[in-house]
Amino acid sequence: MAEPAVAPRTVRLAAYTTLKVGGPAELWEVEDEAGLREATREPYRVIGGGSNLLVADAGVVERVVRLGRSFNDVRAFDGRTDVWLGAATPLPGLVRRAQKAGLSGLEGLLGVPAVLGGAVAMNAGTRFGEMSDTLQEVELFVGGALERVPAGELGLSYRHAELPEGAIVTRARLKLTPSTPEAVQAYMDQVDAARAGQPKLKSAGCAFKNPPGESAGRLIDVAGLKGRRVGDAMVAFEHGNFVLNLGAATAADVLALVEEVRAEMRSRGVELELEWRLWGF
Ligand code: FAD
Ligand code: EPU
Numbered sequence: 271m272a273e274p275a276v277a278p279r280t281v282r283l284a285a286y287t288t289l290k291v292g293g294p295a296e297l298w299e300v301e302d303e304a305g306l307r308e309a310t311r312e313p314y315r316v317i318g319g320g321s322n323l324l325v326a327d328a329g330v331v332e333r334v335v336r337l338g339r340s341f342n343d344v345r346a347f348d349g350r351t352d353v354w355l356g357a358a359t360p361l362p363g364l365v366r367r368a369q370k371a372g373l374s375g376l377e378g379l380l381g382v383p384a385v386l387g388g389a390v391a392m393n394a395g396t397r398f399g400e401m402s403d404t405l406q407e408v409e410l411f412v413g414g415a416l417e418r419v420p421a422g423e424l425g426l427s428y429r430h431a432e433l434p435e436g437a438i439v440t441r442a443r444l445k446l447t448p449s450t451p452e453a454v455q456a457y458m459d460q461v462d463a464a465r466a467g468q469p470k471l472k473s474a475g476c477a478f479k480n481p482p483g484e485s486a487g488r489l490i491d492v493a494g495l496k497g498r499r500v501g502d503a504m505v506a507f508e509h510g511n512f513v514l515n516l517g518a519a520t521a522a523d524v525l526a527l528v529e530e531v532r533a534e535m536r537s538r539g540v541e542l543e544l545e546w547r548l549w550g551f
Contacts, residue, residue: 276305278333283325283549286317286336288383289474291521292325292549296333301340306411306438309335315549316438318388319360322474324528326550327521335438337387349373351446352406357387357439361394369458374449375404380461381468382475387439393426398461402426409441416440429479429545469506469514476511477528478542487511489540490531500527525551 276298283292298309314333317323341356344363349371355364361376361384368376378399382389389401390408405421412434425432433439478486490496490510498505501523506512513527528544535542 275302275308276300278309283317283320283323283329283334286334287320287323287325287474288472289320289324289515289519289524290472291327291515291519291524292323293327293329293521295325295329295331297336298333299336299338301338303411303416305338306335306440307414309333310411310414310436310438314436316387318357318385318391319383321383322388322392322546324474324521324524324546324548324551326548328550330550337385337438337440341387341440342385347371351448352443353446354409354441354443355386356441357385357390359386360384361386361389365458368446369451369454372449372451372454373446374454374457375399375444375446377454377458378403378461380458381465386442390424390439390442391431391433392429393431394429396461396464398457398464400426400428404444404446405442406445407443408439410434410437411440412437467508469508469512471506472515473506473512474546476509476545477513477531478511479545481540481542485511486542489535493534493538495531495534498527498530500524500530503527505531521551 278296278298281297283295284290300306300309314335316335337358341358343355344359347367361382365376365380378396382394384394393401407420409418480486487510496505496507496510502516502519503523504514506514532542
């Protein structure tokens with residue numbers, strides 16, 4: 271019998287998320303199309319950098335598919351302006367390399383600890399720029415095969431993309447604009463300054479999307495909810511939309527805190543929508 275293309279292992283998802291909570295799952299790390307086909311034979315989810323996920327303490331029953339090293343092209347990025355990159359390419363490295371090559375388009379994403387696939391799936395961004403600014407086309411693994419889809423068909427908007435059901439982004443084609451390392455760096459300095467107040471402890475970034483024209487963090491701040499705690503989960507003092515894991519938080523603590531904040535804000539007439547993806551609840 272042929273060797274399986276991929277071997278699963280049981281892991282604690284806490285180790286694969288930036289919030290560092292979450293229980294067990296079967297992790298299928300895949301390196302090619304055959305691996306994708308095998309891993310997706312049973313119900314599955316796909317994980318990128320785990321920087322927008324709250325995973326339940328009991329973990330998830332579905333397989334968790336993760337793209338392996340062969341989908342990481344950060345070292346192969348040589349300064350071409352129109353380039354296909356693997357979806358496991360870490361955004362921070364890419365942003366830095368684009369700056370060094372004097373290419374503009376990604377610098378607004380400075381400080382987003384995603385991999386490319388997750389950044390596409392969330393249309394990650396800041397007010398200085400988002401993934402959709404450079405994204406031209408994606409390669410998706412969907413229905414057991416790879417297909418290419420123009421970015422214009424992905425319904426990209428604020429923290430939102432409409433991927434076909436079950437689709438895994440495997441590659442993305444980005445188009446960058448020639449500039450100079452100095453000009454790109456100057457813009458990155460502005461982005462960096464805007465992020466300087468964000469907390470450094472373990473988090474999954476902003477918990478809630480901003481209501482139109484407002485900052486959820488500011489509203490939570492004004493409501494006096496900073497420092498609110500459930501167990502080791504705490505609303506950050508630095509920014510009201512960040513929920514931190516002070517060390518030993520469980521997913522149940524984090525969710526209870528987020529629900530408390532949401533209820534308090536609702537009682538003040540503010541409806542907040544979660545930006546995080548919840549797994550296993
Ligand atoms: P994950 O968290 O692993 O997954 C997020 C979602 O994308 C899940 O639904 C997952 O199934 C799906 N997904 C992941 N990979 C793929 C794939 N290959 N194909 C299909 N679906 C996939 N976000 C911003 O937009 N702006 C910010 O400024 C920002 N700042 C942050 C700062 C910190 C300190 C942290 C921890 C997070 C921040 N975030 C920010 C949130 C997060 O980085 C983004 O939401 C990012 O897009 C998540 O990417 P990821 O690779 O970590 O995806
Ligand atoms: N503010 C407060 N108190 C707070 C937080 C913010 O008064 O606790 C004020 C700030 O002083 C500022 C305004 O609110 O005047 C806006 O704050 P900020 O610049 O931090 O922007 P934001 O709208 O709160 C958004 C994104 C962040 C992104 C930053 C920088 C969302 C939900 N959040 O935050 O994205 O990094 O802008 O561009 O869109 C994320 O999505 O995970 C994330 C971190």
